[in-house]
Structure formats: structure tokens, C-alpha cells
Amino acid sequence: RNYKMKKICIIASNYYEDIISMLIDGTNEAFNKHKKKFKTKIIYVPGVFEIPYAISKNSKKYDAFVALGCVIKGETPHFDFISKSSIDAIMKLSVENKKPIGNGILTCLNKGQAIERADKSNKNKGKEAANAVIGLLFGDN
Numbered sequence: 001r002n003y004k005m006k007k008i009c010i011i012a013s014n015y016y017e018d019i020i021s022m023l024i025d026g027t028n029e030a031f032n033k034h035k036k037k038f039k040t041k042i043i044y045v046p047g048v049f050e051i052p053y054a055i056s057k058n059s060k061k062y063d064a065f066v067a068l069g070c071v072i073k074g075e076t077p078h079f080d081f082i083s084k085s086s087i088d089a090i091m092k093l094s095v096e097n098k099k100p101i102g103n104g105i106l107t108c109l110n111k112g113q114a115i116e117r118a119d120k121s122n123k124n125k126g127k128e129a130a131n132a133v134i135g136l137l138f139g140d141n
Contacts, residue, residue, distance in 0.1 A: 009062040013069035026124030052089035066102040083107040100136035102129030
């Protein structure tokens with residue numbers, strides 16, 4: 001098949017830079033296997049809560065998005081509110097804009113869990129989110 005090059009925007013919260021760096025590596029690994037099909041750009045935002053806004057603001061410029069972030073549970077209910085509201089907003093944006101958004105947002109009880117989910121020797125959630133987008137853009141769906 002002759003595919004038109006797709007523009008993918010990776011929106012990454014830089015709150016936990018070490019974790020996000022690992023997720024971006026996984027995302028790039030997935031897209032690099034299909035270099036001729038994708039052009040990617042990374043936009044950094046302060047936290048997970050800002051990811052839906054950045055997607056919405058850029059929704060007309062890109063064919064798909066990958067959301068990367070990390071929320072680690074603390075002593076207050078903040079974790080629950082941020083996780084649910086951000087993921088719900090991302091799902092709504094995907095449906096409304098009819099564009100795939102790979103969800104690479106980690107919601108973990110501690111930093112050890114986050115590192116485990118971002119580690120390339122394990123299952124990197126950034127890579128999984130990118131592969132989901134690839135499947136939706138080029139699969140038979």
C-alpha cells in the first residue's frame with residue numbers, strides 16, 4: 001500500500017523526567033520501525049492534567065497523538081481526581097476528533113511501579129501506546 005506520511009504529536013508531561021524519558025524512548029522505538037510512515041513532534045507540558053488541553057489545542061495539526069505521563073499516588077485523593085479526569089478527557093477528545101490517542105499515562109501506587117512500566121526491558125507503556133496508534137492508523141478498522 002502507498003500510505004501518506006502521518007503526523008503524530010507526542011504530548012509528554014515532564015513532571016517525572018526520568019520516567020517520561022523512558023516512555024519517550026519506547027514511543028520512538030515503535031515509530032522508528034516505520035520511519036517512512038510517520039513524522040513525530042514532542043510537546044512538553046507541566047503535568048498530566050495539562051495533556052488534554054495540549055491535545056485539544058493541536059487537534060487540527062496532527063493525525064494522531066500519544067499521551068505520556070505519570071501520576072503517583074500520594075497521601076491525598078489528588079491522584080484519583082487527576083488520573084480519572086485526564087484519562088476521561090483524552091478519551092472524549094479521541095472520539096470527538098475521530099483521531100487515535102495512545103494512552104501512555106502511568107497511574108501507579110509508587111515510583112517503583114512507574115519505573116517497571118517504563119522500562120524497555122519490560123513492557124514499556126510508551127511503546128504500547130505508540131503501537132496502538134500505529135494499529136489504528138494502518139490497521140483494518
